[in-house]
Amino acid sequence: MTIRVGTRASALAVTQTTTVAEALAAGGALEYELVRIKTEGDVLKGPLAQIGGTGVFTAALREALLDDRCDVAVHSLKDLPTGVAEGLQIAAIPVRVDVRDALCARDGLTLAELPAGARVGTGSPRRAAQLRAARPDLDVVDIRGNVDTRLGRVKGLTGEAMVEGKHADLDAVVLAAAGLARLGRTQHVTELLDPSVMLPAPGQGALAVECRVADAAAGTALAGALADYDDAESRLAVTAERSLLARLEAGCSAPVGALARVEAGTLVLRAVVCSPDGSRLLHGEQQVQAAGAEEAVALGARLAEELLAQGAGDLMSQAGH
Incomplete structure (x- = not known):
């Protein structure tokens, strides 16, 4: 067959x-x-x-x-x-792989080391908002294109003009670590962004x-x-994350980050909803013990309700969701 x-x-x-x-x-x-x-x-x-x-x-x-x-x-x-x-x-x-976002910057710079006014590219409202929250002094630029096209826009990173007229016009880009690893491009990663700085998209990795x-x-x-x-554990985690996204009535391009992990038999879900400019971030965390699929769905919905009660709907509406 x-x-x-x-x-x-x-x-x-x-x-x-x-x-x-x-x-x-x-x-x-x-x-x-x-x-x-x-x-x-x-x-x-x-x-x-x-x-x-x-x-x-x-x-x-x-x-x-x-x-x-x-x-x-x-x-x-x-x-x-x-x-x-x-x-x-x-x-x-x-089995889920690395969930983190990765900074690919010129000259080996980390997020903290990028100079004020540095131009950082991303096509994700979630990444853009969390970048602006962490570094309000950066110029976050909306970009499209495949992985190599985006890498080609960073000064001195690949040495190849991937986008006509837009080669080497950025100081850094942010991409999913999982995609870079699958393509064998991890040599361009200058920092793997900790989820405490940038929560990944629901289901990332x-x-x-x-x-x-x-x-x-x-x-x-x-x-x-x-x-x-x-993989049962990976399915459990993403079920909780996607349940949260569904209850928020947010799409995959919404400024929402979520990450669930099984820790010592407990399913822990963390989430953030952002205003587009990064000026306001709503964080939440919920957990449940001995979780199955039903408990994971309920966990995501419960955390979403908590965030909605704090005004998450207003923040998402600012982003057009």
């Missing part, structure tokens, strides 16, 4: 999808082929929040599943909308392997490989 694995066509997406495909093939004694799908987020230009944010990188992959053009689709979980997609299910969440509901329950080699590939 050959499984058709849907992926975006970017280098990062193909790299992480190939890792998933190889694991599933090995787990089920299967062959695989990659099916490259062009998504709305790959075509449209401009800030993600303005072109739709939530789902722009995932809708076309889901359509390909429903149209039987592929058997599974691989998503960066942080890009996946929290709503249920009828007829589909997340059949596997493999995790992948979601989605398939049709019927295929997940079919008792086939693929269904078995998907079940074996699923």
